[in-house]
Amino acid sequence: MPSTAIEVRGVDKYFGRFQALDKLDLTVRTGQVAGFLGPNGSGKSTTIRVLLGLLRADAGSVGLLGGDPWRDAVTLHRRLAYVPGDVTLWPNLTGGQAIDLLGRLRGGLDPARRKDLLSRFELDPTKKARTYSKGNRQKVALVAALASDAELLILDEPTSGLDPLMEAVFTECVLEAKAQGRTVLLSSHILSEVEKLCDTVTIIRKGRSVESGTLDDLRHLTRSAVRATVSGDARALEGADGVHNLRIDGETVTFDVDNTHMDAAMRTLTGLGIRSLVSNPPSLEELFMRHYGDELAALNGNGDGNGSAAV
Amino acid sequence: MSAFTGTGTLVRFILRRDRIRLTVWTLALVGTVVATIPALNDMFSTDAQRQARAALMDTPTGIVFGGPGYGLDDYQLGPMIVNELTMSMLIALAVMSILHVIRHTRAEEESGRAELLRASVLGASAQMTAALVTVSLVNLLIGGLTTLVLVGNGLETADSVAYGLGLALAGISFGAITAVCAQIVEHGRSAAGLAFLAVGVLFMSRVVGDMAEDGGNALSWLSPFAWGQQTRMFDDLRWWPLALYAVLIVVLFALTYALAKRRDLGAGLVASRPGPAGAGRLLGSTFALHLHQQRGAVVAWTAATFLFALSFGSLATEVEAMLEENPDLVAMLGNAPGDATKGFLGVMGGYVLMAASAYAAISVLRTRTEETSGRAELTLSAAVGRVRWFGNALLVSMLSSALIVVMGGLGMGLSASAALGDSSWTWTMTGAALAQLPVALLFAALAALLMGAAPRLIPLVWVWLGYSLLASMLGAILGLDEWLMNLSAFELLPKLPSEEFDAVPVAVALGAVLVVSAVALAGFRRRDLASV
Numbered sequence: 001m002p003s004t005a006i007e008v009r010g011v012d013k014y015f016g017r018f019q020a021l022d023k024l025d026l027t028v029r030t031g032q033v034a035g036f037l038g039p040n041g042s043g044k045s046t047t048i049r050v051l052l053g054l055l056r057a058d059a060g061s062v063g064l065l066g067g068d069p070w071r072d073a074v075t076l077h078r079r080l081a082y083v084p085g086d087v088t089l090w091p092n093l094t095g096g097q098a099i100d101l102l103g104r105l106r107g108g109l110d111p112a113r114r115k116d117l118l119s120r121f122e123l124d125p126t127k128k129a130r131t132y133s134k135g136n137r138q139k140v141a142l143v144a145a146l147a148s149d150a151e152l153l154i155l156d157e158p159t160s161g162l163d164p165l166m167e168a169v170f171t172e173c174v175l176e177a178k179a180q181g182r183t184v185l186l187s188s189h190i191l192s193e194v195e196k197l198c199d200t201v202t203i204i205r206k207g208r209s210v211e212s213g214t215l216d217d218l219r220h221l222t223r224s225a226v227r228a229t230v231s232g233d234a235r236a237l238e239g240a241d242g243v244h245n246l247r248i249d250g251e252t253v254t255f256d257v258d259n260t261h262m263d264a265a266m267r268t269l270t271g272l273g274i275r276s277l278v279s280n281p282p283s284l285e286e287l288f289m290r291h292y293g294d295e296l297a298a299l300n301g302n303g304d305g306n307g308s309a310a311v
Numbered sequence: 312m313s314a315f316t317g318t319g320t321l322v323r324f325i326l327r328r329d330r331i332r333l334t335v336w337t338l339a340l341v342g343t344v345v346a347t348i349p350a351l352n353d354m355f356s357t358d359a360q361r362q363a364r365a366a367l368m369d370t371p372t373g374i375v376f377g378g379p380g381y382g383l384d385d386y387q388l389g390p391m392i393v394n395e396l397t398m399s400m401l402i403a404l405a406v407m408s409i410l411h412v413i414r415h416t417r418a419e420e421e422s423g424r425a426e427l428l429r430a431s432v433l434g435a436s437a438q439m440t441a442a443l444v445t446v447s448l449v450n451l452l453i454g455g456l457t458t459l460v461l462v463g464n465g466l467e468t469a470d471s472v473a474y475g476l477g478l479a480l481a482g483i484s485f486g487a488i489t490a491v492c493a494q495i496v497e498h499g500r501s502a503a504g505l506a507f508l509a510v511g512v513l514f515m516s517r518v519v520g521d522m523a524e525d526g527g528n529a530l531s532w533l534s535p536f537a538w539g540q541q542t543r544m545f546d547d548l549r550w551w552p553l554a555l556y557a558v559l560i561v562v563l564f565a566l567t568y569a570l571a572k573r574r575d576l577g578a579g580l581v582a583s584r585p586g587p588a589g590a591g592r593l594l595g596s597t598f599a600l601h602l603h604q605q606r607g608a609v610v611a612w613t614a615a616t617f618l619f620a621l622s623f624g625s626l627a628t629e630v631e632a633m634l635e636e637n638p639d640l641v642a643m644l645g646n647a648p649g650d651a652t653k654g655f656l657g658v659m660g661g662y663v664l665m666a667a668s669a670y671a672a673i674s675v676l677r678t679r680t681e682e683t684s685g686r687a688e689l690t691l692s693a694a695v696g697r698v699r700w701f702g703n704a705l706l707v708s709m710l711s712s713a714l715i716v717v718m719g720g721l722g723m724g725l726s727a728s729a730a731l732g733d734s735s736w737t738w739t740m741t742g743a744a745l746a747q748l749p750v751a752l753l754f755a756a757l758a759a760l761l762m763g764a765a766p767r768l769i770p771l772v773w774v775w776l777g778y779s780l781l782a783s784m785l786g787a788i789l790g791l792d793e794w795l796m797n798l799s800a801f802e803l804l805p806k807l808p809s810e811e812f813d814a815v816p817v818a819v820a821l822g823a824v825l826v827v828s829a830v831a832l833a834g835f836r837r838r839d840l841a842s843v
Contacts (some may be wrong), residue, residue, distance in 0.1 A: 015842075045842070052692050054840040074696045082692035088685040091498075092603060093586075100590035101600060105693035126585035130497075141689070154692075 004063070005152055005183040006051065011060035013046055013207070013265045021062065022207040028185055028200070033178050035198035036187040037288065044187040045085060048156050051185075052082060065152060078107045080152040081145035085160060085187075089129035095140045096125030099281045102144040114147040120169050135161035146173050153177060153184045159193060162237040171196060191285045203288065211287070222282040222290060223256040226265070232272030241266060248287040251275075316434040321441035325415055326448075333449050336407045340400060341456045342695035343785070344392075350466050350790045351391050357817055361386040368394050371522065371630045371655050376784075379521045379531065389466050389545025393474065395788050400513070404453070404482035406448050409506045412489040415442035418499035420576060439490060439571055443564065445485035447479075454479025472545040473553070477539025480556035484535045485510055487563035494570035497578065506612055511615060515559075515622050522629045535559060597700045601707040605674060609711045613718050616666045620722030623659040624740070628730040630655050637820065650809065655725060656740060657809040661801055663719030664747045665780060667712040668800065671755035672772045676710035679762050679769065683843050691840065701835045705759050705828060712751040720744025743807035749820035750800050756827035764834030766841070775800065782795060 006028035013021040021043050028034040038044050049055045051064055053073035062069055065077050089098050096118075103109030118125055121139045129137065138161045145153055153174075159167045174184055174197050188194050194201060195215065202212040211218060223244065234253035237243050242261025247254050257265045259282075269277070326333070355361045365386035368377045376398050382390025391666040419425040425438060458475030462468055489506040496502050508748055513534040520531030541552040593599050630652050678701060681687040691700060724740030758772045782791055782799035796802055803820060805813050 031346075049688070049840070049842065052688075054688055054691060055842075056839060072696050073691075077692060078694040080692075082689070083648060084685060084689060084692075086685060087689070089689075090600075090686060092604070092607075094588065096588040097586070097590040101594055102689065102693055104590070104595035105597070105690065105695050107694050124585075125588040128586055 003030050004028070005032075005187060006034075007061075007063035008047070008051070009061045011047075011050060011057045011062060013043075013050060013055060014058050020207050021050070021057075024204065024207060025209045025212070026202050026204075027212070028183060029117055030183050031178070031181050032199040033174060033184040033186060033197050034151065035194035035201040036185060036204065037189065037191070037194055037201055038187075038204035039189055042204050044204060045156055046207070047204070048082075048154055048185075048187060051154065052077075058296075075120060079150060081106060081148045081150035082154045083138070083141040083145050083156060083158045085156040085158075087134075087141045089132070089137055089140060091130035092128060094126055094128055095123060095132060096135070098129060098140050099125065099144040099147070102141075103148055106148050106150065107146075108149070109144065109147040110149065114143060114171055117143040117173070119149055120173075121166060123292075133161070134161065138162060139166070142170065146177065151182055153182060155184065156187045157189070158186070159188075159190065165311055167193070191283070191288060195283070218287050219259065219281050222287055223258050224262065224282060225254070225256050225280045226269075227252070227254045227278045228274055229253075229267055229276040230269060230272040234272060236272060237265065240265060314434040315440055316437060317432060318434065318437045318440045318444070321428075321433070321437055322444050322448075325445045326439055329411070329414075329445075333411075333445075336403075336450075337449065337453055337456070340403055340407075340453050341460065343398065343400070343403075344457050344460050347392070347396055347785075347788060348388065348460070350788060351388065351395065354788075354790050355386075355391065361391070364391075369633075370651075371626055372658050373635060375518050375659075376520050377528045378517075378540045379525070379537070381526070381540060387545070388464065389470060390462075392461065392466075393540060393545055395762045397478075397540060398536070399477055399785055400457075401539070402479050404450060404478060405485040405510045408450065408482050408486035409489045409503055409510065411446050411449070412442050413493060413499050413503045413506070414488045415445070416490065416700075417493040417497075417502045419552040421497075421499050425576060436568060436571065439567060443486060443490060443567075447483045450479040450482030450486070453482070467545065470548050473542045473544040473548060473550065476553060477542060477544070479557075480553060480560070481535050481539055484556055484559050484563070487560050487567070490567040491563055491570065494574065496566060501607070504608070508611075508615055511619065515619065519622065519626075522626055536813055541806060570592060596676035597695055598703040598707065600690070601704045604677065605707055606709060608670075608674070609714065612666065612670050612711075613715050615661055616715050616719040617722040619666075620659070620663055620719045621726045623662075623728050624656065624726030624736075627652055627656065627727040627736075629802070631731070652727075653809040655804045656723060656736075657743065660720065660723060660740065660743055660747070661783065661806065663716060663723070663744055664750055664801060665783075666719065667715040667748070667751040668754040668779075670715055671708055671712040671751045672709055672758045672776060675705060675755050675758035676762060676769065676772070681768060688840060697836050698832050701759070701763065702832055705755060705831070708755045708759075709752055710770045712755060716744045716748045716751060739808050746807050746812055746817060747804050749824060750803055751818055752824045753800060753803075753820060753827075756824045756831065759831035760827050760834070762835070763831035764838070831843070 006026060008024060008026040011021050011024045012019065024043065024047060026036070032229075036044055036047070046055065050057050050062055051069055053069035053071075053076070056070050065076055065079055069076055089095075093101070099109075099114065103114070114236060121143060123136060123139045123143060127136075129140070132140070138158060142158060145155070155174075159170050162170060171193070174186070177184060184197075186194065186198060198211065198215070199216050201218060203210050212292065229251050230253060231251065234246075234248045234251075237246055237253065237255060240261070241264065242258035243265055244256045244258075245254075255265075312630040355364050359612045364480070365383040367373055368383055368386075369380055369768070374380065377394040378397055380394060382393060386394075419428075419438065429435075430436065441691075454475035454477075456475075456476060458471045459472035461474060464793070485506075488509050492505040492509065493499075493502045496505060514536050517531045517534040520529065520534070520537070524531070527537055527541070532541075535556065538552040538555045542549055594603060634651055679691075687700070691697060719742060720741040723739065723744075724737035727736040727740060728734045754772065754776060757775070758769070761769045761771060779799040779801050782796055783801040786796050786799065804816050805811060
């Protein structure tokens, strides 16, 4: 088994003149849960459709489970299961029929796991698909995907219609899939979900990957928030490299520090005599905001609510 | 807020949304009237020619597509328009009105757009009312313009008004029938099917009634197709049959509102029941999936075609009876009575082919809906090759249209056999229908080609189908040149049983079906799937 499940290098995709993907890179190692983050319209679903061989890349190379998804679609699809972001089903099939049909078209599903998933997701399989809400249609696709033996799960914003209880069930299911050694590509714009589940994260913006690595790697690239109580004069930190937003209130000092300068900042603090210290690692939200912050600023600046910085 | 709040806004919205669609319908229908008049004057310029034509209109085929035949004694322009043009106009108005009402009622509910609108300041009956108001407006516009065209050509004003009004009221009646159907079932597609079935039954009821008795019997009077011509315009005008339209329309509108009150938005009168919790053994392949998706439509189209064919075939005795009464007709239609019957059944067999061709195109293009809805994406993300998915869809469509053709031919043959007491008609008619099957398959292949290789050009299928229907039904009256007639798909192959079977064009057509289908599959293999 190759150690890389997904290997996308420098992929371009145009729709007419519109460039949807711009030299996109994405790597997912076998057995990992990989987060694929970006706001609406940034190219997540387009990337997934290229990975499924539904769209052909205009440039670059795409490797999926050691094959070419455009050429070897059918053989590769036996080994993966996909949950679209907006699930549409056949209105006159029941949920149960749709699950079985999708399972059989993929090459079979595990009946015991199907039954277990139906009860965990509280899905009534006897209802016609036309009567299902968005969340229930998503559950149908999720049950069909998770009950299969696919070694790769491609999930495109799978929880966008689920309530918090069902999101928790979904989280459990993905962790189980990971424990079984399956690879998961999880596209999302729900940061807490990605933070909870993913080993690695790729952040995409306007069709280009702007950041990728493990969460820890990425955290190194950004700032932590520090709050400390010291006996000495905290003004010693003023002007120190990598220290931002310094606020001193009596003996309490708060500041943000670039992780690359954490060590120096800590030494300075130690010299001042630390009595208490809290340091928070950057949240994924902060990582994300760093890449989309300018869009948000532009939105706030001109009051135009039509932008795409839906975070 | 009353139940009708917002109707005016919605009426303007519908007219705005459908401005092109409704303009095209109006221009096409009024344009047909405008173009037919000089063609009729041209083709039947002397009294002798006109009376010869009138005799032809008194034959079974003439009654099916002409009507009860008022004014045939003195066949001038007015009666010619009434007899030659009315049924085509009524059928076209029925199609327009059915599609319009479904589009703005059931289809809106199905898509969820109705919900968005109903959540705003909008009365519960506003959408239905707006659909009925607009369908009435466009029918009245077409009827009014037709009246103006007739008056402009020097015809009597009162009779011209009766003609235009008769068309408009019939069109509105078809819209009202559709509105009732839209209350009964949940889906736009099935509501349209129900409405087409109802209109088809009403058409047949007039045909059978008019055949049985000169000027029609009680069966004719059951049908809105009859009432307009029953005013005997351009012959001996009487207005009261138009009142039947008014009564029907009021009753159907009232029924629609009464039914609408008894149901929820988006629901039918018949609630959907829970289904199986898992798929049966057979539902495990793309072929089974396509078949499962289409079986309702296939059964409905096949049953409808079979029933129409049965009723047309049974008219064969009427044909013989007429020929016995009127030996001149035999000379006119062919040398032997048998030839005349063959000619009649051959023409009717053409309609079976038209139904099968329309179904073939509709059925193949369901794959486009699968694609744009995102269902194809889900299916193709499984271990399903594109060629297999699309090829199976094409196969299901072709088998379905073959079934419609065979059952149509069989129905006509069975009832003709029974009527004439000669069982050989069963095989003659089934074989005749099968010999034309490649035309229906061509429509399936063409639809597949556009879907596979150039989805933006899909409307071309409808252009060719529409042109072929128009040319084959009205080409003779419009005096189309031979090369224009030959562009009609329904003129490609010999029409059995009155014409001889010729293997060459049939083989060429089948070859074309295979080649076009192969190109279609290759095209679909190569292109990007549409994104939702």
